[in-house]
Amino acid sequence: MSIRSFEQHTPHIHSTVYVDDTALVIGDVEIGEDSSVWPMSVIRGDIQRIRIGARTSIQDGAVIHVTHDSRFCPGGQPTLIGNDVTVGHKVILHACTIEDYCLIGMGSIVMDKAVVRSRVTIGAGSVVPPGKVLESGFLYVGSPVKQVRPLNERELEFLEYSAQNYRRLRERHLQMTGALILTGDAAAPSSEPPPPAPRSRKRRSAPPKRG
Numbered sequence: 701m702s703i704r705s706f707e708q709h710t711p712h713i714h715s716t717v718y719v720d721d722t723a724l725v726i727g728d729v730e731i732g733e734d735s736s737v738w739p740m741s742v743i744r745g746d747i748q749r750i751r752i753g754a755r756t757s758i759q760d761g762a763v764i765h766v767t768h769d770s771r772f773c774p775g776g777q778p779t780l781i782g783n784d785v786t787v788g789h790k791v792i793l794h795a796c797t798i799e800d801y802c803l804i805g806m807g808s809i810v811m812d813k814a815v816v817r818s819r820v821t822i823g824a825g826s827v828v829p830p831g832k833v834l835e836s837g838f839l840y841v842g843s844p845v846k847q848v849r850p851l852n853e854r855e856l857e858f859l860e861y862s863a864q865n866y867r868r869l870r871e872r873h874l875q876m877t878g879a880l881i882l883t884g885d886a887a888a889p890s891s892e893p894p895p896p897a898p899r900s901r902k903r904r905s906a907p908p909k910r911g
C-alpha cells in the first residue's frame with residue numbers, strides 16, 4: 701500500500717483498516733476502525749484534512765480531496781465522512797460532509813460544502829452541487845440531484861447491511877495479506893486452501909501511524 705506523509709502530516713489509520721496495495725493515502729487523513737480503502741482509490745489530505753469514521757468503505761477508484769485556504773474559501777474546507785458509509789466505485793468527494801449510514805452511488809460527485817445528512821442514498825451517477833444539503837432519510841438521484849422519495853424500511857436496513865458487508869469483506873482481504881490472524885470460530889478449518897504467506901508492503905516515506 702502507499703501511505704505517504706505530506707509536510708508535517710502523516711495518515712493516522714486504525715490497525716483494523718484494510719488499505720489495498722494500489723490505493724494511495726496522503727497527509728492529514730484519519731481512518732477509523734474496520735473501514736476499508738479499495739483498489740485505485742485516492743485519499744489526498746494535503747491542503748486540508750480528511751476524516752473517515754468506522755466501518756466505512758471507500759470503493760475502487762474513488763477520489764477524495766479537499767479545498768485549500770484562500771480568499772475564495774477562507775480556512776479551506778475539509779472532507780468529513782462518518783461511520784458506516786458506503787462510498788461506491790469511482791465516487792468523487794470534494795471538500796464535503798457525509799454523515800453516518802449513507803450510500804453514495806457509483807460514479808457520483810459530491811462538491812464543496814455539500815452536506816449529506818445521515819441515512820441518505822444517492823443514486824449512481826448523481827451530482828450534488830456545491831453547498832447543497834441533502835435531508836436525512838431520503839433517496840436522491842440525478843445531476844443535479846433531486847429528492848425522489850423517503851427511503852423505505854428495506855432501503856434503510858440495506859444501509860446498515862452494506863456497511864457490515866464491507867466490514868466482513870475487509871476482514872477476508874486482510875486475511876489474504878496475512879495482516880489479520882483470525883481466532884476463535886472465524887479460524888475454524890475450511891476446505892479452502894490456506895492463504896498465501898504475508899507480502900511485503902511498500903512504503904514511500906514515514907510509516908503511517910496505525911492506532
Ligand SMILES: CC(C)(COP(=O)(O)OP(=O)(O)OC[C@H]1O[C@@H](n2cnc3c(N)ncnc32)[C@H](O)[C@@H]1OP(=O)(O)O)[C@@H](O)C(=O)NCCC(=O)NCCS
Pocket residue numbers: 786787788789803804805806821822823824825826839841842848
Ligand atoms: C437509485 C437506486 C438506489 C434505487 O433506484 P430504484 O429502486 O429504481 O428507485 P425507484 O424505483 O424509486 O426510482 C426512482 C426513479 O429514479 C430513477 N433512477 C434510479 N436510479 C437512478 C440513477 N442512478 N440516476 C437517475 N435516475 C435513477 C428510476 O428510473 C425512477 O425514475 P422514474 O420514476 O422516472 O421511473 C439505484 O438505482 C441506484 O442508483 N443505486 C446505487 C447503487 C450503488 O451505486 N451502490 C454502490 C456500490 S456497492
